[in-house]
Amino acid sequence: MTDPSYKGQFVCFTHPHIGNVGVNDDDEESEKCHLGAIIVRDVSIVVSNYRSVMSLDEYCKKHNVLGLCNLDTRALTKVLRETGCLNGVICTDASKSDEELVAMTKNWTIVGKDLLSVVSCKEPYEWKDPTGEEWEFNEGAKTAAGGKAFKVVAYDFGIKHNILRRLASFGCSITVVPADYPADKVLALNPDGVFFSNGPGDPSAAPYAVDNARAILGKKPVFGICMGHQILGQAFGGKTFKLKFGHHGGNHPIRYNPTGRVEISAQNHNFAVDPDTLPEGVEVTHINLNDGTCAGMLYPAKKAMTIQYHPEASPGPHDADICFEQFVDMMKAEVSAPVAA
Numbered sequence: 001m002t003d004p005s006y007k008g009q010f011v012c013f014t015h016p017h018i019g020n021v022g023v024n025d026d027d028e029e030s031e032k033c034h035l036g037a038i039i040v041r042d043v044s045i046v047v048s049n050y051r052s053v054m055s056l057d058e059y060c061k062k063h064n065v066l067g068l069c070n071l072d073t074r075a076l077t078k079v080l081r082e083t084g085c086l087n088g089v090i091c092t093d094a095s096k097s098d099e100e101l102v103a104m105t106k107n108w109t110i111v112g113k114d115l116l117s118v119v120s121c122k123e124p125y126e127w128k129d130p131t132g133e134e135w136e137f138n139e140g141a142k143t144a145a146g147g148k149a150f151k152v153v154a155y156d157f158g159i160k161h162n163i164l165r166r167l168a169s170f171g172c173s174i175t176v177v178p179a180d181y182p183a184d185k186v187l188a189l190n191p192d193g194v195f196f197s198n199g200p201g202d203p204s205a206a207p208y209a210v211d212n213a214r215a216i217l218g219k220k221p222v223f224g225i226c227m228g229h230q231i232l233g234q235a236f237g238g239k240t241f242k243l244k245f246g247h248h249g250g251n252h253p254i255r256y257n258p259t260g261r262v263e264i265s266a267q268n269h270n271f272a273v274d275p276d277t278l279p280e281g282v283e284v285t286h287i288n289l290n291d292g293t294c295a296g297m298l299y300p301a302k303k304a305m306t307i308q309y310h311p312e313a314s315p316g317p318h319d320a321d322i323c324f325e326q327f328v329d330m331m332k333a334e335v336s337a338p339v340a341a
């Protein structure tokens, strides 16, 4: 609910019973809920978890989030699995006719809408907090950087807090900058690496982000997650397209081509990079095993790596946490062998 990449979307849960563990402040991935609406079959009236501070119902009311319950979400899922993702409208104004409501949905499209500037921070800020001691699952994270504190500038396209925490756990100190922060100002900060975050909407709707990425490529090691992967894909010279079925939730198998290792991943995206449009020198390193789409890239000549899904999880499995270490390794290698500008 608090992942800014979901800005404006309706999320329908297939699990019939939602909300039994309540809501806590520590798991928030940004300052607020970004969903257009949450749709569940049965919202739990009993909340039982030691971290819970309020029920899902109370949370929705407090944050003015539209919630629908008692809807047959499995029936809706059966429709969506045929049609793919659909536009929807939820309305409490009984004076609107069905025709008017249908026209509203038909006249709306996610394609071409720049939502990055809507959810991004407005001013740069620093982030230092790693994953809390009691939740750290990767003993190697602390020592991965070999005692060096790598300075990372992170583009905020709607960044999730846990990405910042994982980078900090791997020894990075991070300056988060707005989505349209000029590339020359980023380079003037002289970071060890530049990170491109997750974010909502159509990656083709933010050409300024692609231009900045292009201007940074080859000058600093870069890492992109989700929207960052798509923006970098375009900066490499590739194209993105809207999937019929987006990938959502915490159980998607990914193959890492260099080793054949399969990891289970958390995902949230509706667009993808078309691998056929990528220039020579860009390797597709990760494949989504459900539909064969491109899930990660490496551009060795530019010291650029990208992941279409969520290695930071939160929530979700930790299998892909190794990506943060690979980014740190790229920055380490850069200290001894700088990339050619």
Ligand SMILES: NC(=O)CC[C@H](N)C(=O)O
Residues within 6 Å of the ligand: 005, 197, 198, 199, 200, 201, 202, 203, 225, 226, 227, 228, 268, 269, 270, 271, 272
């Ligand atoms: N989580 C994300 O960054 C999503 C990326 C992009 N908005 C998509 O839907 O594909």
